[in-house]
Amino acid sequence: MLYDFQSLPDRRRAYSIKWNIGEEELPMFIADMDFKSAPAVCRAIRSKAALEAYGYHFVPPVFFEALADWFARRHHAAVKPEEILYCEGVMPAIGSVLRHLTAPGDKVVALSPVYHHFYSAARDNGRELVLCPLLYDADSKDYRIDVQALQAVLSDPKVKVLLFCNPHNPTGRVWDRETLSHLGSLCAKNDVFVVSDEIHADLTDPGVGYTPFFATDLVCKNISIVATSPSKSFNLAGLHTASLLIANERLREKVRAGLHADMIDEPNAFSVEASLAAYTESDDWLDELRAVLAVNKAFACRRLTEHCPGLKVRYPQASYLLWLDCSALTENADDLADFLREATGLVLTKGSVFLGNGRSFLRMNVACPTPMLEDGISRFIHGWRAYAESL
């Protein structure tokens, strides 16, 4: 192992949302890793900080070229530098797209359960949210799209956009090309464009690829806005840096104007250097991270399944979030989450926030050094058993 995935940066007093908790508590909720970022990224930020002047910045052509190369090299997908727009984060960009490409009262579809800020992006921007629940198979612990229900939802002319997550948060599911293509053709038939949030895509397991939505086929390419960012893969969420890949020129120019009107198209002082270091100098680090995450996920799945009677865990092929099916113990996993926090100090994400069938699930972030992971798993096992006994 070349890189350090075992030191735990102490962020308790660093205004970290994740670590803004009690001294004895352990945070395994928000999607934010407890690993240091890649050495090249840290060097780039340190060297920029040394300038001691942090004025306004622009995004140079080399940023777009580096991201296009990244997609070619890592995901075998062709994107042209001129098809990329810079923005200050995936969610700010999604909000902007909804405000500028749809009208108040238009409908936005999401396949629940899914990343909860999709819901607030639609509602807080005055758009009507329509949920199309994914179908869950409790035996395989897997989800699939309810194509018939989706067809019905998309046929409503008020529906203008589908918010999609690939790979999927909270389940870590990687959608296959056939599914994406089918989804694209259904949306295209109904004049619905697709915003595909691919922020977790660089974190597939070693040997597991993913298909960017725009690279699925020409139909998908023409109707999609794909969001990407180095923030999950390189632990840079606090830099608020992301990009949109939009092949369709007409769509792209509308989005560009919207990002500009919302003033979220300008980088902060560290975005460009940090992203360039990630996209051009950190492949080895990322590959090692993916291997570490695979080990952590396998360890957590095995221990939890062995020691928590009834708990169902599906190994996620992407990212570092475990989606824990607690339905054998309770249909109200919010209560279990409160119990775990109270009894063991372990803080997890309540599955209910993701809607769909999330009410009987909890989400656990396992992107952390081994001692923290072992501590979190022990707390969960202890809490699970104590909760079962209390019923």
Ligand SMILES: Cc1ncc(COP(=O)(O)O)c(C=O)c1O
């Ligand atoms: C699917 C998904 N999209 C977007 C975000 C947030 O992105 P940003 O911080 O760039 O707004 C997250 C963070 O957890 C996420 O999981």
